[in-house]
Amino acid sequence: MRLTRHLPLTTLTAAIAVAGQAQAQTEITVGTVNNNDMVIMQSLTEAFEQAHPDITLDWVVLEENVLRQRLTTDIATQGGQFDVMTIGTYEVPIWAERGWLTPLDELPADYRVDDLLQTVRDGLSHEGTLHALPFYGESSMMYYRTDLFDEAGIEVPEQPSWEQVREWAGQLHDPDNEVAGICLRGKPGWGENMAFVSTLVNTFGGRWFDMEWNPELDSPEWQEAIGFYVDLLNDYGPPGASSNGFNENQALFSSGKCAIWVDATSAAGRIYNPSESQVADRLGFAQAPVAETPKGSHWLWSWALAIPASSEKQQAAREFITWATSREYIELVGETEGWTSVPPGTRESTYANENYQQAAPFADFALEAMQSADPTDSTLEPSPYIGVQFVGIPEFQSIGTQVGQMVAAALTGDMTVEQALQSAQRATERTMQRAGYLD
Template sequence: MSVKASILMSSAVGFGLIAGIAQAEEISVATVNNGDMIIMQKLSKAWEQETGNTINWIILEENVLRERVTTDIATGGGQFDVMTIGGYEAPIWGKAGWLTPVDDLGDDYDYDDLLEPIKAGLTVDGKLYAVPFYTESSFTLYRKDLFEAAGIDMPEQPTYDQIKEYAEKLTDKSKNQYGICLRGKPGWGENMAFLGTMVNTYGGRWFDMDWKPQLNTEPWKKAITDYVDLMTKYGPPGATANGFNENQTLFASGQCAMWIDATSAAGRVYDPKQSQVADKVAFTRAPVEETPAGSSWSWSWNLAIPASTQKAEVAKSFLKWATSKDYVKMVGESEGWVAVPPGTRKSTYALTEYKEAAPFAETVLEAILSADPAKPTKDPVPYTGVQFVAIPEFQGIGTFVGQQISSALAGQQSVDAVLEAAQAQVTRDMTRAGYIK
């Protein structure tokens, strides 16, 4: 038996089964195609060996995953037994009765070890409807070697004006070196996740207190104009196709001087097995402009069980395994401590091995805990959510606006034109939905 196999087998010990599972079952698990979830898929053989159950994995690109699981959950299709969903969907779907509560994973699960703001965001009327697999905020990753060579010092709290200045100095397209990489792929959880925070810190908001859209206001125009300008002059070609995974690949291969994105990327870009610049990376806070409010996002990827499943007990066994303290240790021992899922359990940040391997750990934890979904903007708003609006209609609204902005990034329309079109469409949507009287 290999060393890695021994680790998997030994780490599996102690993941007690939830009582009542009488015979082996196959469950279907839908998840996103990012690094943390790929590790979960790889290590899940330990759970299969211990329980005798098996997993049918459905691994999907982020936008496709959202579309597939949303359709399935809304229609009660029953295609999946476990879903990977975000902090946006969990409370909405839980309130609608579409998810199975997961408060009963056992005392040994140690619910008190979960970070309180994250747990609270997954709870509706006292019931927990999903458990966090990893949590993230956003921050600025940058190449300290390129900054030093250019004689630039990255401040602890950069502004977007400074980011533009640095991006210009650090762009050398003859070397495939781009000053900045940012999300351009359209989608409410892709380009709009980043752009939502950029609009926030420029002083903008999605809606005023009467739910009237604010998409053609000056803060939106200035934020989106600066974004298009940054990416057109200093970003990589084909940016409208680049989401989180694509930009992570560009950064890890040395093509980006700066990248503003999810804190969950840190474990991979600092990992020499996955990153060519692992020893050249530094990090600082997400940039601000007019206000610090909402400048970095608050997001969790969570495991949930649809109410339509016929295999809830087996699904709970898997959830308990994949989000436990022991799973964190299994990842550390098998894949390296820098790779453990961040931002879910207090105990992770007490592990000496993790603190030594992950110089970014405290910064990430601080960013996660400091994001305030209840106060995401400079001016008051009727919604919660930093980089999204926690209403069911936001999926369609956010994706439409993301598509419009992507067309501006591609040079097909002006920023003013796309924001006027977005304002008109979102006003119609909110009126039909009854928000605007």
């Protein structure tokens, strides 16, 4: 005879409750980039899950170029692998127009949409409706080692020129002591080297396309800008510059191995943080350098969280992205990680916060850089596109990546600058013809 063991009523009730809770939990998959701000967001998973016990987070954290490739493939094929995507001001309007993103209207009142910076909000909207919520925003600026500049007797004007920067880099380049005169992005990718290179071309007076969408990559302005960039990094850059993107250069500068670095304003919090930076007490900053024109010399970007229309967990995804981009989240990071670590460039309230103002001497400067960048007027000669460091058309992702590889080849010496730009011109002409922009 088989005996049946009966659980006590209290144990049975608890088991049923646990089973019910497990059933009710929704797991959402978040695809994000391995930048420091997102790593902090991932580290606060427990805080979110405690406040939302019915939702768990599954993180996919990837290097920038890999992330973009994975997300673009997934959303274009409606693969449904992700419930939340970390994308930017380039993708949002293009993907929203195609119906790939969930509109983010009717956000809760306590989210305070009006607190979002207007330039950032506009960049993440399609037909007046947000289709992504900004996690952090940035422009670009110049960082430099004040100790090295003071020793050399160099005074930095309010608006440096690229000619001055080259001269300073030459004076301060000290490879025997592992200090490069300057660090700049060299890793190929439309959002890596070409984000910086596009602003350099802009300020040298160049543009990607004329008003009839003819590529201008072999123009004198491009030749001068890329020649300047290649010579500058080869003469005064760190070893292996063609492998360095944003994260790699940030690590070099923070460890004292660069005299000058021109890159994102969003890095300021980390390189001013003594627990993350060896040069926090020797740090100066200035506007991004200019050449022929100030137009387009500094970029405008926002990393944002969006919900693909293919996600079957829309409500849970919305709960997460409103939490991660909220004023309360910024305060949570400030209290747990320090105020220099909060995601910058998204909310007016961040810049009005006394704690942030005291911890971040660069705050107003970075905000002004973001507000003065104009994606609708970023080139000396008129251009048909919107964007400072990118061209706001679907084809640019492949064009920018291809051109970025050719610019990197010029940097490594595998091609001359002239050969690289002639190849880039031909490849871009073919792409634009296939896409119907050109006859």
